[in-house]
Amino acid sequence: MSAKQQLINKIGLRLDGRRANELRRIRCKMGVFSQPDGSAYIEQGLTKVLAAVYGPHQTRNKQKAQHDACIINTQFSMAVFSTTDRKKRPRGDRKSIELSVLLQQALSAVIETDLYPFSQIDVYVEVLHADGGIYAACVNAATLAIIDAGIPIKEYICACTASLANDDVPMLDISHQEEILGGPTLTITALPMSEKIVLMEMSQRFHLDHLPKVLDKALEGCKDIKEILDEAVKDHVSKIGSATGWANASS
Amino acid sequence: MSLCEAEKTFILHGVAENFRVDGRDREGYRPIELETDIVQHAFGSARLRLASTDILASVKIEIDTPLPEKPFEGKIEFFVDCSANATPDFEGRGGEQLAIELANILTSAYSAPQTLDLRELCILKGEKCWKLYVDILVLECGGNLYDAISLAVKAALFNTQVPKINNMTIDGENVDIDVSENLLDCRRLNVKHAPILVTVCKIGEHCIVDPSLEEEQCMMSSVVVAVSNNHFSTITSMGSLHEETLFECLNLGHKVAVRLNQTLIETLEKMPQNQDVGFLK
Structure with a gap:
């Protein structure tokens, strides 16, 4: 109990000096690499993720090809130096496989798969630095990379974490330190424009009465993230556009 | 990536004339x-x-x-x-x-x-x-x-x-x-004497360093040398090479490695501290 009380102090500040409803600083960039069809880099606080998208291209495994939709193939991996204790291997462990599947499910909800029959889209995410909210950062990075690749999506898909501090106050975007100190973590993946929740995952338990407010907080976070991503996309497109001459960067 | 015969010939001719596809000479780095x-x-x-x-x-x-x-x-x-x-x-x-x-x-x-x-x-x-x-x-x-x-x-x-x-x-x-x-x-x-690896590729009659992805497709054989303080610490060759060509490759590798090492050390010593750029550049 004492650990939980420390999550937010008396004057309403969290361990890293944020308020309960504040996100960590998000910085992102699209088109970091030249070889993939789309790539993006995102930093949420200290969590750093690179995403690369290849495709749509012909399916590598002919048997898997679907006549009415494309398949989405995802792989999640973490650099061995991404955590404080060095990891043994970058992928293939249970957690990585689970996160790959979750990412694939989330992306299937937004990508217009029926436009590319008999094809495949590869989405690879690489965590360079893990400091809480890895899955959320991966989803956000993948969204940017998919947009960079020019693959049609229904709308932005964003993910955000939220928790309940002091058994009362919902707080947003949980850092690794806060994850360790305890308190439940709710990760949601949502379509912020239509306010649909694609995926929801929770660790530890809290009373059902608290769920609506934590969920609301997380959704709010997703909307905030969407604004930031949208800004980054517009910025990127206007830069590319002004280089090719079809858009004016100043207007 | 796979190249067609014509593309390979183009690269081959470029190397022969000491003017590679991207404008470098045979000893040039990207x-x-x-x-x-x-x-x-x-x-x-x-x-x-x-x-x-x-x-x-x-x-x-x-x-x-x-x-x-x-x-x-x-x-x-x-x-x-x-x-x-x-x-x-x-x-x-x-x-x-x-x-x-x-x-x-x-x-x-x-x-x-x-x-x-x-x-x-x-x-x-x-x-x-x-x-x-x-x-x-x-x-x-x-x-x-x-x-x-x-x-x-x-x-x-x-x-x-x-x-x-x-x-x-x-x-x-x-x-x-x-x-x-x-x-x-x-x-x-x-780390003054930490080794530097240099890949020397043989394309046609000539040896080049720093092959691009396209050039790697055209190479017949290659030698990877590790040079540390003017000495070779490892030599690995892939594909077959005539003895004479091998020594030519080693010489080129050594020359380039020494140059590369010097540039790297100079750059590292001048490196500004605590820049916060990373992948955002």
Whole structure:
């Protein structure tokens, strides 16, 4: 109990000096690499993720090809130096496989798969630095990379974490330190424009009465993230556009 | 990537005329970007971009027991991970073979005692030593992985800060090490003689360095040399070469490696500290 009380102090500040409803600083960039069809880099606080998208291209495994939709193939991996204790291997462990599947499910909800029959889209995410909210950062990075690749999506898909501090106050975007100190973590993946929740995952338990407010907080976070991503996309497109001459960067 | 016959001929002719597809001569390197201190919680790190080849190297340090046959030496281990971000072929276990090959060549290049003095890493003879984990992440493949990786590793080792030890207490079998708590109280490794790998490719009648992805398709054979302080520490050749050509390759490799090493050391010494750029540039 004492650990939980420390999550937010008396004057309403969290361990890293944020308020309960504040996100960590998000910085992102699209088109970091030249070889993939789309790539993006995102930093949420200290969590750093690179995403690369290849495709749509012909399916590598002919048997898997679907006549009415494309398949989405995802792989999640973490650099061995991404955590404080060095990891043994970058992928293939249970957690990585689970996160790959979750990412694939989330992306299937937004990508217009029926436009590319008999094809495949590869989405690879690489965590360079893990400091809480890895899955959320991966989803956000993948969204940017998919947009960079020019693959049609229904709308932005964003993910955000939220928790309940002091058994009362919902707080947003949980850092690794806060994850360790305890308190439940709710990760949601949502379509912020239509306010649909694609995926929801929770660790530890809290009373059902608290769920609506934590969920609301997380959704709010997703909307905030969407604004930031949208800004980054517009910025990127206007830069590319002004280089090719079809858009004016100043207007 | 696969090239057609005409494209290969074009590259071949370019090499013969000492004017390659991207305008370089046979001994020319593509532009290199280097950044150090990019992974915050590692003891040392570097990111190197050689045209479109992207490498992230990071060094982590742990306390370990030295090998019984080398009680005065610390340990160094290389681990390479070919990320699927580089190419879909690396998905799952696809990049493992290449990764092992790369790690092995680094291990053998650094195994010579004159390259990196592992005695610096000894804490207590036969009992405790530092172990360096050098983890290399291949984020994009644009040809010439060997050279890029060796440069990134050298830069990361240059950047590495080994914690200082205040005192040790030995109580029978147990050794208690008191590591300095001041984060700035560190020492740097001496990496002056750390090896540099240079890949020399034979295309047509001539040898070139720093092959691009396209040029790697046209090469008949290649030699990877590790040069440390004017000496070769490892030579690996792939494909068959005539003795005379082999020596020609070695000479070229040596010449380029010395030049490269000098430039790298100069750059590292002038490197501004604490820039917060990373992948956002």
